[in-house]
Amino acid sequence: MDGADFxxxxxxxEKERAQTPAHWLPYFTxxxxxxxxxxAPPSHIPGDGPWVATLRDPRGAGFGIHTP
Numbered sequence: 001m002d003g004a005d006f007x008x009x010x011x012x013x014e015k016e017r018a019q020t021p022a023h024w025l026p027y028f029t030x031x032x033x034x035x036x037x038x039x040a041p042p043s044h045i046p047g048d049g050p051w052v053a054t055l056r057d058p059r060g061a062g063f064g065i066h067t068p
Contacts, residue, residue: 028063
């Protein structure tokens with residue numbers, strides 16, 4: 001992405017609010033989200049958005065990956 005910022009916000013539904021508190025999630029750019037996140041199926045952000053997937057590191061910290 002050549003230094004371009006990537007970010008967004010999503011309003012949580014009532015069920016999501018009950019299960020997950022509001023939070024920030026860091027994202028990293030990868031060349032192929034589907035291959036990088038093979039065990040976690042990626043989803044496409046509507047419109048011209050990127051492919052994204054959310055994962056956890058070995059210690060349980062959440063993060064996201066995206067392919068522009």
